[in-house]
Amino acid sequence: MANSGARKFGCFGLIAGLALIVAAFLAVHGWGGAGPAKHTVTVDIPQGATLASAARDLERAGAVRSAFRFRLLARFFGSHDTIRAGEYRxxxxxxxxxxLKLLQGGKTIQRLVVVPEGYPSVMVRDALIKADGLVGPVAVPAEGSILPDSYAFERGDTRVSVVKRMQQAMDAYLAVAWAKRKPGIAVSTPEQAIVLASIVEKETGKPSERRQVAAVYGNRLRLGMPLQADPTTIYPITRGRPLGRRILRSELQAKNGYNTYAEIGLPRGPIANPGRASIDAVLDPGTSKALYFVADGTGGHVFADTLAEHNANVKKWYAIRHARGEM
Structure with a gap:
């Protein structure tokens, strides 16, 4: 009888041991094996979330099979690092x-608002309004106050907060760039530098020409010549949006504080949000005596020191346009 009892006890022990092994295998497989999601799912973990509340969010999204099991296995097999708030894919x-590693690593979904160089502020606002995940109203930012760049944000951020970061970026960049400015430039304040940089930005087809275009406008300012920049004529009409037609003669003659055909000097304010390269070009223009430039048919410009040279270049440009059927 004693041997029989020992055999029964040994049998139960073997069964219990096998059960523990199977349970351990299932636990490990449930922790490290493939999850239940058949497609990419998005989970938003709020600020102050606990492991338990995050597990429930994951279960609701279909990212884990059981919130209870996820939380239990996380305590046994996972690290004790803090779960970070944010939107996760x-x-x-x-x-x-x-x-769990994803949530602890804080690799949230990257959402961006992109502001290209030369974007007017009305179009910056358009981009902010269209940005999925941003909330709240926003006014059109002051022209020239935004530094063109890509700005990351998280779902629920306000549009006003993103504008504030864009403007802080411009203030910071301009302060550093102004401190490094070249002596004898044509502008005397950071504000004037942004105004001229906005014109350079809109008039430059090739990045390599920025400093030369800036030199031309600097030379004109020193001599008291009108800048005669087409974008300054368009700006009061569209606030920077594309005009979609040729400029009218009456518009070239309009005195509105922006039109540099009708008035000498800088416009009353920027006509766009200039990028870093255009700001740098104004603060360190090329060495040139050129006073004129006109398109060369390749996306760039040809520059001239004298009006006679410029008129000859204009004739060549008109001939190119005639050949293309544009005139």
Whole structure:
């Protein structure tokens, strides 16, 4: 009887041991094996979220099979690092282990508002309004106050807060650039530098020409010549949006504080948001005596020191346009 009892006890022990092994295998497989999501899912983890609340969010999204099991296995097999708030994209079949690492690593969805160089502020506002995930109203920012760049944000950020960061970036860049300005430039304040840089930005087809275009406008300012920049004529009409037609003669003659055909000197304010390269070009223009430039048919310009040279270049440009059927 004693031997029989020992055999029964040994049998139960073996069964219990096998059960523990199977349970351990299932636990490890459930932690490191493929997750249930068949497609990419998005989960938003709020500020102050606990492991338990995050697990429930993951279960609701279909990223884990069971919030309870995820939380239990995380305590046994996962690290104790803090879960970070934010919006996460969970790939298909991502394991529970890797899901926890994702949330602890803070690799949130990257959302961007892109402001190209030379964008007017009305179009900056358009981009902010269209940006999925931003909230709240926003006014058109002051022209020239935004530094063109790509700005990351998270779902729920306000549009006003993103504008503030854009403007802080411009203030910071301009302060550093102004401190390094070349002596004897044609502008005397950072504000004037932004105004001229906005014109250079809109008039430059090739990045390599920025400093030369800036030199031409600097030379004209010193001599008291009108800048005669087409974008300054267009700006009061569209606030920087494309005109979509040729400029009218009456518009070239209009005195409105911006039109540099009708008035000498800089416009009353910027006509766009200039990028870093155009700001740098104004603060360190090329060495040139040129007073004129006209398109050369390749996307760039040909420059001239004298009106006679310029008129000859204009004739060549008109001939190119005639050949293209544009005139």
């Amino acid at each position: 969970i790939p298909p079949r991502l394991s529970a282990a890797d899901t």
